[in-house]
Amino acid sequence: MLLAVSEGSKQNAALPETIKLVMYAEPSHVDGFLFSASAQPNTVPDRAAVFRLGLQSMLGLFLAPLGRSGAKFHRPLSCSSRLEHGLIIILPGIEGCSSVNDSIARGLVAGQLSHAIQIIDWRRFRPWNPLHLAMQRHNRTQARVVAELIVNYQRDFPGQPVHLIGHSAGAGMALFVLEQLREDQAVTSVTLLSAAISRRFDVERLLGRTTAGIWNFYSPLDLPTVGIGTMLFGTMDRRHAVSAGALGFLTQNRSSMFSEDSQQQRPRLNQIPYQKSMARSWNFGGHFGSTNAVFVRDNIVPICRRC
Template sequence: MEELERRDSFRRGLGATLALLKAPFGSRWLPTLDFESEDRLERGLVIVLPGIEGISPLNHSIVLGLTDACIPYAIRLYSWIASGLKPGLTNLWMKGRARMIAAHLADMVVDYQQQFPGRPIHLVGHSGGAALITHILEELPPGRTLQSCVMIAPALGPRFDLAPALRRIEGKLYNVRSYWDWYFLGVGTTLVGTLDRHHGISAGNIGFRYPKESETERHQLYHERFEQLHYQFRMLADWHWGGHMSSTNRVFVQRRIAPLLRQKTSTPGDSPTVSNSKEETQATSGSGKTQEAKVASTALDRAQFDGMPSIS
């Protein structure tokens, strides 16, 4: 059985790597992914946000990696880029539009929470889509929170203030970063800038700067609700070579990203350890294809998924 699992992982990892050759063609020749059945929606929702290239083999690989891990939630792949705008990097330059899209996605989150109260919601984004996650969290109305968010190689400046976004998180906000992502998040963001208009090495490469201990509340927010996951060479076994694109490989996502999405249902009266802003306190007090068959050893049930350990 272990040999079958190794062969299956090799097949999926190699397939996702070869699929990167089709990335310049966007969504052309890609199958339709549909993981939003009523049964899945009843359990929870994961919104996957592509990079500035839009729908492509990269984000398809993220979705497939989540389904490989047998995540029981609905998975929605949402393209936020401006349709027909070329080159894609210009999506990083329209700061106002990014905020508008973030507000729309925040409304989408609220609509889901009203329709399925108490269900977990997670965001997973890559590159520009990862950067957009912080804006979505900031646009959520007072009293609304998400369970967890994973930023894979985010195109944001390392000094970007995460505190407003962290106040909207019940679990953690993760930054999956790599020093080896030097071309896109080093040279690229130095020349064309990040979503927050920083020109230089991005946080998806060198990580975010932590606030000083003297900034008590912000320091505590970062300590309790933020974690940076650094690239390690042992991740080569997960088909992540350290670069910008291999961080979306479905095997890496299955083994390293999916375990971070833990089910956590809010209950009335729950309050985070770190207090939110004064305004929030006042507001809250007043108010594709069918998933392909897998070998038996990879068919984890929901209980196994909920108990998977996160990566260190």
């Protein structure tokens, strides 16, 4: 049951419906996953449950063409009690809010995080279309709106963590959001999955807009989508080239500019290439492998938990 839009922000009330912070009455469970603020991950995972979770996420990809109607799991995850413990914003690819990013939300809940979880559909129109990559003015405007949402949340819930998770084109949007924050504003962490943004994008200059750093999960096995695909249709920063989601970012190694003590305190860019062992978490290296709920539980939840 819908209760209210987050109070204390008239600007938030004027935002498009898809990017409001909406609070729902808190259920006792969501599709079989219990969650509470004090919950901790089980030390001995149930193999059968993990198998069902991974298989459910994989089969759920077939529901992606249904869009928002096939993504219902995340809807109760912005309840007021969760907002009090932090906020995770998921920015989807050109498919928009769908079962793909709903699977990310499943993995976060399976890892028993207590944060509120929002999927923000930033696209200009709904159909799954590579033209979304080229709409620079619209994309930058939406990034500014998301940045304002974050600032409003941090004002209403001071001291609580804010994490951004972007998949494919949504990873580019996550970086655009960082660009819209002032130098004295920051989110906690940013996680990029199969990022459809060029390898030469200067991601290191945005590390100061985070308190913990940026994680980039990339896979050479994803070259058909964020390699050939972005060479044909372009990346989010409008380069026709192989993306950072396939081969990682080309960095300038600015760490030499700082002392050793300063380097240890500064947020870092963590580039994580695909490894065969990730297949145990149902990530087989393709474009949607990193969105599988088991992979999210095993690899992204620890980032959000320790930051």
